[in-house]
Amino acid sequence: MTATESGTASGSGTGTGTGGPGSGSGGSRAGRLVKGPGLLVVWLYGVMSVGAVSRSIFQIATEFDRAPLAYALSAVAAVVYAFITYTLVRGGETARKAALVCCAAELVGVLTVGTWTLVEPSAFPDATVWSDYGYGYVFIPVLLPLTGIWWLRRSRTAA
Amino acid sequence: MLDALTVAVSVAALALAAWCGFAAYRNQSTKDWHFIGMAVVTFLALVQLVVGIVQLVRGEKAEEGGTIFVAYLLGALCAVPAAGLLSLTERSKWGSATVAAGAVVLAVLEVRLYDIWTVG
Numbered sequence: 001m002t003a004t005e006s007g008t009a010s011g012s013g014t015g016t017g018t019g020g021p022g023s024g025s026g027g028s029r030a031g032r033l034v035k036g037p038g039l040l041v042v043w044l045y046g047v048m049s050v051g052a053v054s055r056s057i058f059q060i061a062t063e064f065d066r067a068p069l070a071y072a073l074s075a076v077a078a079v080v081y082a083f084i085t086y087t088l089v090r091g092g093e094t095a096r097k098a099a100l101v102c103c104a105a106e107l108v109g110v111l112t113v114g115t116w117t118l119v120e121p122s123a124f125p126d127a128t129v130w131s132d133y134g135y136g137y138v139f140i141p142v143l144l145p146l147t148g149i150w151w152l153r154r155s156r157t158a159a
Numbered sequence: 160m161l162d163a164l165t166v167a168v169s170v171a172a173l174a175l176a177a178w179c180g181f182a183a184y185r186n187q188s189t190k191d192w193h194f195i196g197m198a199v200v201t202f203l204a205l206v207q208l209v210v211g212i213v214q215l216v217r218g219e220k221a222e223e224g225g226t227i228f229v230a231y232l233l234g235a236l237c238a239v240p241a242a243g244l245l246s247l248t249e250r251s252k253w254g255s256a257t258v259a260a261g262a263v264v265l266a267v268l269e270v271r272l273y274d275i276w277t278v279g
Contacts, residue, residue: 039249043242043257047264054230138267 031092033099033155038088041151044144045085048137052078052129059126067126073113077129077141080106084148100152107145110134114142161210162273168203168235169269175200175239176262183255189246197243197258201236204265207272208232223275231272238265 034042056075064071080102087099114133117124127136134141175196182193211232215221221228242261246254 035249036251036253039245039253040257040260043245043260046241047238047261050234054234058227058230 031096033088033091033096033152038151038155041144041148042085042088044140045081045088045148048129048140048144049078049081049085051137052081055129067124070124070126070128070131073128073130077106077109080109096152096155100149103145103148103152107142107149110142110145161207161214164203164207164210165269165273168200168207169266171200171203172239172262172265172269176259176266178259179255179262180259183252183259186252188250188252188254189243189258193255193258194243197239200239200262200265204232204236204239208236221276228272228275231268231275235265235268235272238262238268 052074056071056078059071060075084099084102084106087095087102110130110133113128113130117128117131124131129137130141133139134143178196179189179193182189211228215225215228238261239258242258242264246258248254249257
């Protein structure tokens with residue numbers, strides 16, 4: 001077992017059920033994506049899903065006419081987040097590939113919408129989740145797909 | 160709303176984030192003490208939810224709307240316990256890191272709650 005994580009071997013060993021992420025999927029079910037760093041990725045996607053979905057529902061239900069483009073894009077973002085969360089929880093090779101495609105799409109979306117909002121602010125009377133590359137969300141929207149892609153690619157080599 | 164309460168929840172959340180972040184840094188999973196810490200933070204968030212709803216019922220208005228305000232209060236209540244339950248399924252430093260992330264989310268929600276309540 002090559003410990004790829006930090007080398008500080010604490011006396012109280014962490015459970016042996018799930019070995020280190022990179023150290024052969026010994027005890028855990030093959031293709032499982034929610035383990036090790038994957039848990040953190042899933043958690044953040046879950047938070048973004050809840051945030052984006054509830055925000056979209058509220059905005060579209062109450063004030064869609066004010067900024068249709070922005071709210072429609074927020075809804076798209078919400079669907080993408082929810083789908084990625086679902087595939088990550090589900091696990092397996094097919095889900096992993098689907099999630100990888102969606103993470104790439106998400107990254108493209110963030111970069112496109114981010115640039116769009118900066119170039120043509122007049123088209124967006126109100127902010128979207130992806131405005132200014134996710135500035136309103138501590139840049140998580142632009143960092144999360146990168147982390148997700150990293151984790152999903154790494155899960156393949158480990159499996 | 161009660162500013163002191165918002166500040167208290169924020170500080171407690173950041174302290175929890177630092178504590179669990181430190182555990183993750185030291186390669187440790189969440190321990191009983193961490194869960195007691197989570198319980199304290201969750202209790203504060205629960206008090207905040209009750210106080211917030213009471214204030215709305217008494218006729219005070221949230222600047223950005225009562226629905227959003229209550230939605231954020233519920234989100235603030237769920238953030239840390241949800242991360243804590245997840246950390247039970249991952250008995251490694253990544254469980255601790257997830258709780259730390261959940262506490263940071265709570266702190267961010269507190270800032271938003273303040274914005275939603277007061278005139279921007």
